[in-house]
Amino acid sequence: MVRVAIGVEYAGNAFEGWQTQPHGRTVQDALEGALAIIAQEPIKLVCAGRTDTGVHATTQVAHFDTTVERPLEAWVRGVNSHAPASVGVLWAVLVDDEFHARFSAESRRYRYVLLNRRVRPGMLEGRVGWTHGPLDDGAMNEAAQCLIGEHDFTSFRAAQCQAKSPVRAMHSVSVKRWGDVVVFDFHANAFLHHMIRNLVGSLVHVGKGRRPVAWMAELLAARKRSLAAPTFAPDGLYLCGVEYPQRWPLPGGGRIIAPPQLLIP
Known part of the structure; x- marks a missing residue:
């Protein structure tokens, strides 16, 4: 065998x-x-x-x-x-x-690719998320930094999540813009069901000015899913890498984090 x-x-x-x-x-x-x-x-x-x-x-x-x-x-x-x-x-x-x-696996990396322009995607339909209102990527990136560290992510956990614990260790989060594309990168030891899509939904609320930057920290502390924004569409979510101890000869240790081609420079 x-x-x-x-x-x-x-x-x-x-x-x-x-x-x-x-x-x-x-x-x-x-x-x-x-x-x-x-x-x-x-x-x-x-x-x-x-x-x-x-x-x-x-x-x-x-x-x-x-x-x-x-x-x-x-x-x-x-x-x-x-x-x-x-x-x-x-x-x-x-x-x-x-x-x-x-x-x-020691950690996972996910990327959410969000098209932020007036009209919906055509060629990239199903491959990117979309929102048409203006987004402040700087505010979203600032709001996301409170997520770094070990936290109880109940506020961003799906009701049907089967994980034994809502505690996860977030290693890094970033929100950056390239023209009409806003990219959300998440690196953590593991993720809860719908966790990233729920985080993106709430960060978009901040980006649209519906909530202040401090709202993300308040949501995290509240540990109550009903207070956060609705779950965002799956279209723009990519699993971009899984990291393992170097004892196993996986290419790059599993650290192949290729961005969705044609979307990001």
């Missing part, structure tokens, strides 16, 4: 989330089917973090166990030849059986 780790990218608007479903229209289902063709046996994937319907990934990390030996390139180009066009394996490496895509 060997364990293989893979890096994966996908367009989330082509699937109904990561996690397998009876209807089979998920990223996990698509990849497991393609992997099974190469392995000639059933394959079960475990990922670093399950993404919701419409959420994309430039670097998702997953692992699987198999009884067969194949060249690593077979787990990349071979699998891609059988997978839908909206998902692709970026790399594959052999790891020991102590590696676990989810539990061995």
